[in-house]
Amino acid sequence: MKLFVGIDVSSDHLDMCLMNMEGEQLESFRVDNNLPGAQHLRDRIVRLxxxxxxxxxxIGLEATSVYxxxxxxYLHEDESLKQRKTKVFTxxxxxxxxxxxxxxxxxxxxRIDAWIIADRLRFGRLTTTIVMQEQYLALQRLTRMRFHMVHNLTREKQxxxxxxxxxxxxxxxxxxxSVFGHAIMEMLSERFSLDEIAGMDVTDLADYLKDKGKNRFPDPENVARCIQKAARASYRLSKVMEDSIDLVLGTSIQTIRSIQAQLKDMDKAIAKILDGIVGSKCLRSIPGIDLVYAAGILSEIGDIERFDDxxxxxxxxGLTWRKHQSGSFEAEETKRIKSGNRFLRYYLVEAANSVKNREPEFGEYYRKKCNEVTKHQHKRALVLTARKLVRLVDALLRNGQLYTPGRKVNKARD
Incomplete structure (x- = not known):
């Protein structure tokens, strides 16, 4: 016999429905969405x-944002519930x-939504619980924030x-x-007018670029001449318009630099947590998977044992394609499912794009998939390569195995 608890979550309340295996509602009530409310809920469940x-x-809850x-x-970690073999599903x-x-x-x-959740639990076939240790959850907060910051940086640069x-x-x-190099951004933040840039001595402009760029330009004089050529070929703005644009550019430069500095701090925090996760060494042994990709993948997967295979x-x-078959007919073109963890899919696809450039087996597979079609070649091949990467990630994490180029990965243990 099993006891099913459906919980409809809002920011203020938790609505409960307790149901037996025959679908009979045993109890239905509401508590506040806070610690005392969760404790009262726990006590009611234990009593029953x-x-x-x-x-x-x-116990089932909808994945409603942070609520x-x-x-x-709380319900997953409570000792009295653990003793009664409780599983919590989001x-x-x-x-x-x-x-x-x-x-x-x-x-x-x-109340009806809580009843529906309890009834869905009764039907079963829910494979993924919320079981994730705190280190994975802490890492997930960091990697998702990094994801948010990177997209903000891209928008700001555009x-x-x-x-x-x-x-x-x-x-x-x-x-x-690159306009986003330190030297050129310094030059733009100085608010030089186009006439001032065009009238500067090439040697002086080259020395300025060398100083601000810390001698990273292979040919600073050539870059200086190109900048002057661009200044002379560009349209001129009125004084009022030029002042406005200079202020906007300066503000945008400060924002870009601020996000870049924050990303460095974020990467240090991610590296610190990642060092304590054994699976990180397995993933980072794959050519092309660096700290960011390994952290993003692990933070969304958590313990690999959460998944059957x-x-x-x-x-x-969300890297699965639906089959469309009826009788003797089977469609050649199928659509990828629209559900799934978008963060995990993002990191797997980005990692696959990096791995295919460094690991011959994945590069060959990517090119093979590109040559199979004439439309959307890169996008299709990259997503299929990410699906191939899933098999490798799963095997390495389950076996605690490092990837060795040229050797076959052991099949995941049963």
Whole structure:
């Protein structure tokens, strides 16, 4: 016998439904979404379990942003519930909505939603619990913040380039050097006018670039001449417009540098936690997987034993394609599932893009998949390469094995 507990989560309340294996509602109540409320919920579950003596207790919550995290972790870590073989599941809301669609004419209330979650638990086939040690959860907070910061940095750089076009529209076509290098950004933050840049002595401008760039330019005089050429070829702005653009560029430069500095601090914190996770050495032994990719993948997977096999891991990442078959017909073109952990999928695809450039087996596989079609070659081949990478990641983590180029990876143990 099992006891099923469905919990509908909001920022303020937890609505509960306790159900037996026959689908009968045993209790239904509401508590506050805070520590005293979770303790009261725990006590009610334990009291009922002491009466019914179930073999297991299954607790399910929808993954509702940050609101479900605290109650889920509290119920997962509570010792009295652990003694009664309790499993806690955080369930994708899409899965609950599709399950609810099978029930006609149900109202939308928190109590009914809790009942639906409990009934979905009763049907089973939920493979992934929330079981993740604190080190994985702490790492996940850092890697997701890094993900957020990198995307903000990309947007800020695009915005910077848009405004740079106002100031010097010929810069990108004439200057064969990154505008985001320290020296050129220093030059732009000095608010030199185009006439001032065009009128500077080439040697003086080259010396300025060498000083600010710490002698990293292979040919600073050539870069200086290209910058002057761009300055002379660009449109001129009025004084009021030029002052506005200079202020915008200066502000954007400060934002870019601030994010870059924060990313360095973030990487140090990620490295510190990653050193304590055994699986990081396994993943980083794969050519092309660095600290960031290893941290991103591990933080979303957690303990690999949460997944039955590599197919379950691929499905969790959203790297699975639906079959379309009827009778003797089977569609050649199938669509990738839209669900899955988007962060894990992102890191796996980005890692696959890096691995294919450094590991011959993956590079050959990528090129083979590119040659199979004429449309969307890179995107399709890269996602399929990421799916191949899932099998390798799963095997290495389960076996605690380092990757050795040219040798076959042992099959994951049963």
């Amino acid at each position: 379990a002491n009466t019914l003596l179930p073999a297991e207790i299954h 479900s995290w605290h109650p889920a972790m 369930i994708n809301p899409k899965l609950i909505n599709k399950f609810k669609a099978a029930y006609a004419d149900l109202d939308k209330t928190d 915005y910077f380039l848009q405004n740079l076009f106002y100031k010097c529209n010929a810069f990108r076509s004439e200057v064969d050097s 590599q197919a379950a891991l691929a499905k969790y990442a």
